[in-house]
Amino acid sequence: MFELLGVLRKTVNEALNECIVENPSTTSIDLHRMKERERALSKITDLHAGINTFAREVEALLQTCRTQYESDIALMGSFLKSKHVVNETWSGPSKRFMSKTIMSPPVTIPTSITTPPEYSKVSIVDSYNLMAIRVSEFSEIKTNGDLYYVESADHFAFKIANVLFHGNIGNIYTSENDPTRVKNCKFRGNCTNKECMYYHDPLHNPGSRDVRNFISNSWQYISPGCQYKNRTRSRRFGSREYIEADLPTITPEEVDRFYDQTVHDLLCSLMLNRYHHV
Ligand SMILES: [Zn+2]
Numbered sequence: 001m002f003e004l005l006g007v008l009r010k011t012v013n014e015a016l017n018e019c020i021v022e023n024p025s026t027t028s029i030d031l032h033r034m035k036e037r038e039r040a041l042s043k044i045t046d047l048h049a050g051i052n053t054f055a056r057e058v059e060a061l062l063q064t065c066r067t068q069y070e071s072d073i074a075l076m077g078s079f080l081k082s083k084h085v086v087n088e089t090w091s092g093p094s095k096r097f098m099s100k101t102i103m104s105p106p107v108t109i110p111t112s113i114t115t116p117p118e119y120s121k122v123s124i125v126d127s128y129n130l131m132a133i134r135v136s137e138f139s140e141i142k143t144n145g146d147l148y149y150v151e152s153a154d155h156f157a158f159k160i161a162n163v164l165f166h167g168n169i170g171n172i173y174t175s176e177n178d179p180t181r182v183k184n185c186k187f188r189g190n191c192t193n194k195e196c197m198y199y200h201d202p203l204h205n206p207g208s209r210d211v212r213n214f215i216s217n218s219w220q221y222i223s224p225g226c227q228y229k230n231r232t233r234s235r236r237f238g239s240r241e242y243i244e245a246d247l248p249t250i251t252p253e254e255v256d257r258f259y260d261q262t263v264h265d266l267l268c269s270l271m272l273n274r275y276h277h278v
Contacts, residue, residue: 150166184200223242
């Protein structure tokens with residue numbers, strides 16, 4: 001690298017020697033010297049243009065490398081936070097290469113090696129599965145970006161901002177013929193009917209392995225004032241312009257369904273990510 005700079009510097013110095021004359025005469029013109037100066041000027045002009053182009057290419061390369069390095073650091077930060085990976089000898093990001101925005105959150109290096117959580121396949125249907133950390137109870141879910149699978153409930157679960165989300169991928173009914181488990185059972189925690197076709201949330205009904213199903217209208221947003229026969233079974237929250245009107249009118253049943261739909265959609269997205277990556 002420094003040899004290259006040395007060659008460049010030598011070329012510039014040679015051109016300078018050809019171009020600069022000490023104590024030039026002010027009373028006569030040396031045509032030979034003028035020719036030499038023109039050649040030197042031409043050489044320096046070419047060199048200047050070449051260096052500018054080269055500098056832009058180096059700058060683009062530098063930006064690419066820096067971006068990749070910063071994404072490595074961000075990934076390392078998230079790994080360290082979730083304690084997936086620990087390299088005790090890693091001393092943190094190099095200030096020389098980092099932009100200010102990336103440098104601001106300090107990265108804490110754990111002092112001991114931790115065991116990465118173990119992901120295993122959880123079957124969705126015969127040929128498709130999702131990867132999750134198997135746990136026995138909801139109390140084991142942590143806010144750390146991992147996807148868990150609560151074996152006792154047959155529910156996936158995760159925590160974001162300390163809010164617990166749980167559920168599984170349910171059926172979506174496109175006709176109204178006897179949809180099952182699309183509404184909460186009204187005997188919350190006290191249902192004794194083993195044939196009950198309503199949904200029993202395992203958090204409120206210990207031992208339940210129900211998965212909520214949906215009707216297709218559940219994804220259809222209905223704005224305030226809109227007359228629609230399946231209004232309460234549709235989506236009545238989520239449009240930014242009507243949040244203030246919608247939020248006070250939404251029912252606990254709709255809130256529960258919204259949470260479960262969120263999990264359903266998220267799990268579907270993870271399946272697409274796993275099997276249909278573009
Ligand atoms: Zn019931």
